[in-house]
Amino acid sequence: MRHTMPRPTGRPLERSAERAGHRPWHRRLPLRRILCLLPLLVVGVWVVQHRSLIGSGARQTLTADPYWLLTAVATTGLGWVAVAFARQGTVLERLPARRLFAAQFAAGAANHLLPSGIGASAVNIRFMTGCGLPPARSSAALALYVLAEATTRVGLLLVLLMAFPQALRLGPVLPASVSGWVVAGAVAAAGALVAGVALVRPVRRLVATFVRTALADARSLHTRPSRALALWGGSLAFPLLQAAGLVAVGLALELQVRPAHVMLAYLAATAVAAVVPSPGGIGSVDAALVIALVAAGAAVDSATSAVLAYRFITVWLPLIPGALVLGGLVRSKII
Template sequence: MTATERIPISPGRRLYVQLGITVVVLVAGSGVLVAHWATLDSGTDRLAAADGEWLVLACVAAMGTWVCAAVAQQGAVVERLPRGRLVAAQFAAGAANHLLPVGAGATMVNLRFLTRCGLSTRRSATALAVKAVVGGLVRCALGVALLVASPGTVHLSARFPHVLVLLPVAAAVVVITAAISGRLRRTVARAFADVRDVHRCPARACALWGGSVAFTLLHAGVVLAVIHAIGLGLPANRVVMAYLVASGAAALLPTPGGLGSLDAALALALTAAGAPGAQAVTTVLGYRLLTGWLPMAPGLLVLALLARRSAL
């Protein structure tokens, strides 16, 4: 079979593959939970006895993440979006993100919302891609800033300089690939045109980058507030770094809302930062409760309401 006769992988087949990987990760995570059920149970009891004021602060930070996500999404497009529905869409997208793998739930909700606001499908997809890329760049930049400001935050291995060399090499490979492929080159050119249009407006650029920075820091703030609520005094720089590392690692596993992958990565990162295992589990439980489990039901109700009003 020649290259032109190859049958492309259909979106449905890709979805089945992603769902299969999700099932495997969730089954493995369930096995880990069963094996460490005693630790999980003690963590739940410890969370129930935590400082209420710090938990309220963590709850406020969690609610702020939806506003920041809306600000960043507005910054990714030139057109003005309806503010109330935009924030509601981000709240609904967070709930939908816990139902489908690889962020597909949030992507589908936001894509539908942007097209309902009058953007073409291509420009809506570009806006979502720009927001995702900026979010990744922000996490990397914050991690580098922490390493520069606090060199003792993590212990760098001897291979770290090699990683710094590989990053520009990987970027060069992507650029060369885009230059060789005509269709890809045209797609990238249109995407860069949209990015230039956004950055020609200082208000949009500030919203995109500022919202992404605030979104990441508020998520780390939820983790930090839960840690203080259970009486664990870890330095803030270590907690932020632990969240940055965990969220980046969880993005490699396609589970709904990072379920299982983010939990394990965050627990391991907090343990590496100096938290005892039981306290690390308690922190992950509190973070999940405030950012995922409690908003799930109202988020799905908002999703249904937006769909009924033809906003999605």
């Protein structure tokens, strides 16, 4: 009788190597530790690249009224609370409150990895998926939050524009031809996007399925008053708190612009800057805020100082702590 020897699979050798203290390379590689340190590394690169901007903002804050600056810091912290409430309002399930707040704090650092808020969206999708929600419902919750936040932000902007129609004087700041080209470009981009979605059948099916899921979740959420209040209340409070932070910085630096006009300038600037995708809004938000404040009646140097101080408080100051929290959430497998 012929005996055939079993073919070696390689696993016994691998186990014997592990017993001898030699783990395979793919097990020796601390992948999760690398992922934990990655946000801190990227943020460190950002800080080095923008050190002059950070230094200017820090110098501006040192010459300002500390009490109004503390008010700006407080409104920034309350903004993360408002976002956490709004995120909770997008799902029926109860999310862990402390982890939800930590995820929103970490999302600010994640926004410096990818443009247009993609980093924060990725953090929240991973967080909700880790809480047990299916990916389709996590994506629908994200879309509902974006819709609610955009609706309330644009609504506030329209209300302030109607209340103060002469607050922004763009004529001396931007030529009419430039604003016309900006509007035309935005309309053309939106038309191209709609046409592309309509022409590509797989994309159309995917969008239709996603819209059905989002609408079903939205109907269910609005049957729960607590969820609807959290969604719309948090979405309304977030831009108000952000605008209030800029008002506090303006008062700290004695900016000669009415607080209501500063809030209108902030809402208009962030709406325009959203068209230009940049990580953390670096460049686009700063320029739009300076232009809007000048259009509201501030001097160019005063507007630049206020924007530098405001961005230092809201972006650069919480950047390193946010990166540390993000790394901790990754290491704890929360996201």
